[in-house]
Amino acid sequence: MTKSVLLDLTQCIGCGACTVACKLWNQLEFADGAPATGEKAVKDHSNWTTVTFRKVQKDGAPVWRFVKEQCLHCLEPACVSVCFAKALQISKEGAVVYRPDLCVGCRYCMLGCPFSVPKYEWQRSLPNVSKCQMCAGKIAQGEVPACVGACPTGAMTFGERDDNLALARQRIEQGNGRYINHIYGEKEAGGTRWLYLSDVDFSKLGMVTNVPEVPIASFTDDYLRWTVPLLAGGALLFTALRHYTKRRNDIESSQASQKESKKK
Amino acid sequence: MEDDPKKKTDVPVSRRGFLKLAAGAGIAGGASSLSGCLVNEQKVGDSGWLPQQYRVPGNWPVQVRGRIPIDPANPAITRDDAKCVLCGQCQEVCEKIQTVHGHYELPVKDDFICIHCGQCSLWCPTAAITETFSIAKVDAALADPGKIVIVQTAPATRVALGEEFGMPVGSWVQGQQISALRKLGFARVFDTNFSADLTIVEEATELVARITGKGGKHPLPQLTSCCPGWVKFVEYFYPDLIPNLSTAKSPQQMMGALIKTYYAKTGNIDPEKIFSVSVMPCTGKKFEIDRPEYHAAARYWNRPHLRDMDAVLTTRELASMIKRANLNFPELPEGSYDPLLGASSGAGLIFGNSGGVMEAAVRSAYFYLTGNKAPPEAFEFKKVRGLEGVKEASLSIPGVGPLHVAVIHGLKNARVVMDKVRAGNSRYHFIEVMSCPGGCVSGGGQPRSSTPPGDEMRRMRTAAIYQRDAGQNLRESYKNPEIKQLYANFLGEPCGELAHKLLHTDYVSRADRLQPKKPQKT
Numbered sequence: 001m002t003k004s005v006l007l008d009l010t011q012c013i014g015c016g017a018c019t020v021a022c023k024l025w026n027q028l029e030f031a032d033g034a035p036a037t038g039e040k041a042v043k044d045h046s047n048w049t050t051v052t053f054r055k056v057q058k059d060g061a062p063v064w065r066f067v068k069e070q071c072l073h074c075l076e077p078a079c080v081s082v083c084f085a086k087a088l089q090i091s092k093e094g095a096v097v098y099r100p101d102l103c104v105g106c107r108y109c110m111l112g113c114p115f116s117v118p119k120y121e122w123q124r125s126l127p128n129v130s131k132c133q134m135c136a137g138k139i140a141q142g143e144v145p146a147c148v149g150a151c152p153t154g155a156m157t158f159g160e161r162d163d164n165l166a167l168a169r170q171r172i173e174q175g176n177g178r179y180i181n182h183i184y185g186e187k188e189a190g191g192t193r194w195l196y197l198s199d200v201d202f203s204k205l206g207m208v209t210n211v212p213e214v215p216i217a218s219f220t221d222d223y224l225r226w227t228v229p230l231l232a233g234g235a236l237l238f239t240a241l242r243h244y245t246k247r248r249n250d251i252e253s254s255q256a257s258q259k260e261s262k263k264k
Numbered sequence: 265m266e267d268d269p270k271k272k273t274d275v276p277v278s279r280r281g282f283l284k285l286a287a288g289a290g291i292a293g294g295a296s297s298l299s300g301c302l303v304n305e306q307k308v309g310d311s312g313w314l315p316q317q318y319r320v321p322g323n324w325p326v327q328v329r330g331r332i333p334i335d336p337a338n339p340a341i342t343r344d345d346a347k348c349v350l351c352g353q354c355q356e357v358c359e360k361i362q363t364v365h366g367h368y369e370l371p372v373k374d375d376f377i378c379i380h381c382g383q384c385s386l387w388c389p390t391a392a393i394t395e396t397f398s399i400a401k402v403d404a405a406l407a408d409p410g411k412i413v414i415v416q417t418a419p420a421t422r423v424a425l426g427e428e429f430g431m432p433v434g435s436w437v438q439g440q441q442i443s444a445l446r447k448l449g450f451a452r453v454f455d456t457n458f459s460a461d462l463t464i465v466e467e468a469t470e471l472v473a474r475i476t477g478k479g480g481k482h483p484l485p486q487l488t489s490c491c492p493g494w495v496k497f498v499e500y501f502y503p504d505l506i507p508n509l510s511t512a513k514s515p516q517q518m519m520g521a522l523i524k525t526y527y528a529k530t531g532n533i534d535p536e537k538i539f540s541v542s543v544m545p546c547t548g549k550k551f552e553i554d555r556p557e558y559h560a561a562a563r564y565w566n567r568p569h570l571r572d573m574d575a576v577l578t579t580r581e582l583a584s585m586i587k588r589a590n591l592n593f594p595e596l597p598e599g600s601y602d603p604l605l606g607a608s609s610g611a612g613l614i615f616g617n618s619g620g621v622m623e624a625a626v627r628s629a630y631f632y633l634t635g636n637k638a639p640p641e642a643f644e645f646k647k648v649r650g651l652e653g654v655k656e657a658s659l660s661i662p663g664v665g666p667l668h669v670a671v672i673h674g675l676k677n678a679r680v681v682m683d684k685v686r687a688g689n690s691r692y693h694f695i696e697v698m699s700c701p702g703g704c705v706s707g708g709g710q711p712r713s714s715t716p717p718g719d720e721m722r723r724m725r726t727a728a729i730y731q732r733d734a735g736q737n738l739r740e741s742y743k744n745p746e747i748k749q750l751y752a753n754f755l756g757e758p759c760g761e762l763a764h765k766l767l768h769t770d771y772v773s774r775a776d777r778l779q780p781k782k783p784q785k786t
Binding site for chain 2 (some may be wrong): 013014015016017019021026027061062063065099100101135138141150153199
């Protein structure tokens, strides 16, 4: 079971209800100078989701688009793979969630994430990493994430990832060119649980498009997977060698002492 | 007991034993916390609340969800996200009453579709949505010794402002309002009722021209144009009916144009020094003053930066200025308006009510068409009064025939009639439309009432206005002596050349900013 959200950007009117729902439900601060919506929306520890207002061109005419962004909840998240403290985990429903009690504050996750999603609570003396939890507690109760439920135009569909992918393909096929032929998140970074449809190229909307189609962790997986066998094997080998040389030395010295005693 | 030999009263703890115990406990604790055994599982998020309507399992439909989009640069309304609780009330009024939100196709083009009526600011339970405040701008002008700050007050503010100070709904506070404005430092206080009379003279003259076949490109039915929300609604959704809109400006803009031309000239004042403020029951007026079509004084003086109006205060904003100045509003003496642009008839006053513009216009149009005073029914035009969404009436005019009129408030109601007009199925000559339910008395800039918001409050404010009109001797706009003086000394004749330059306007189609939703079969 992997829950997912399909976000149809053509349906977003930029009202920002999703950002308010997120803050109400997760008790995040409304900070002055860090708006969650608008042309200068700020992605930070208290804005788990933002709606950025972008003025772009489409077919030679100016159009306004509103780009809701949050953690994409990768299928194979780089943040989870780099976290040696297991502070980032994948919940039963498929949300990539954070455990502040396990976090040591190394911020590898912030470096590892290809979408620069995790943020740090720099202003606190004992800071945590901060990012969208896909309302893990709410979806565990069978509800939809707060942002999805608050959307007045129904731009977001919550459901199984396979169903959402099928729905996205169906919309592209039946849209008569309404959408570009790209489901963002289908392949990005090996696939994400948030999927996007748009009528404008995603790179024009400021979304990260230069990510590989394989999970980030797969780059180092080929050799890092040998770390434990290598260490354990080395330890075994050297222990065996130590035993071997010790026994050899013991035998040698005992034989030498026997010869000495025979001479006498 | 004390002598029990088995009881050890003095347990010997050696230093070595104690250190071993402490070190052992430390090692055990460290080991178990490193292995995760002592860690208290914590999580982030899921700690707040959401309104009950959002707490449903699965994808059950949520009837009222989300909110309306508001342009950060909206000149009329503003929202503070920190106060929004996602109750959905703004959306209810915008979509169901005004039929703006949700009545255009997605994706959006390049506009936040808004007619600035401000009803959302009245419906918002937490005051997250408010007017875009202009108090600071007005304060700065009042503090500037180089500025002459002139203010005008709309018809509907004088029956609502008192409620902010504990007075009963519908209290008549015209005089106190004038005194308060003078105490706040405004140099002149003029009456928008005067320019409402002027609007009637121009608009009725225009109607007569259309009825007698001299309307040129402007067909019947003539649509009123004093409500900025309604005008923008036509520009968005009924651009083909723009020629039907009266070219007469709204009373606020007529007054604005006259203050910086006629009044400046008469009083020999440099128009640059005038800072012109209005007190309005409306948030849309804040949008109206920035419309480039309305910069008449700039064209008249050939000084492009001049604005006819410099700032708009809502009734609520004025109330907060009065409270801040600690004026005992109900006890203030009753002041009177300054001359030249201050006299008005009952016809100008009833602009504040739904049906008022129609009744006022009929009183004058009858006179223009027949040369006689309108019949008594035009002085208590019951069919166009009241709170029914669409009101119809006919008045027979000798030598012309029946005059068919309609009065509409609330834009959902307007759609019904405009679709008929568009299809050519309407028999009306003249249609009054006000965006806000009840007209300006319950406009988007009016105070929250002490009675439950709704028709009860609207009826009480409306009744106060009609009562004053009935008690007045001067009840026709064309009889207003200062209007006569204005035409004789400055404008020439109604709808004449200078009148056209200062008091009339044109409109822009905004059809390319949206794709209207096709009416759904129900």
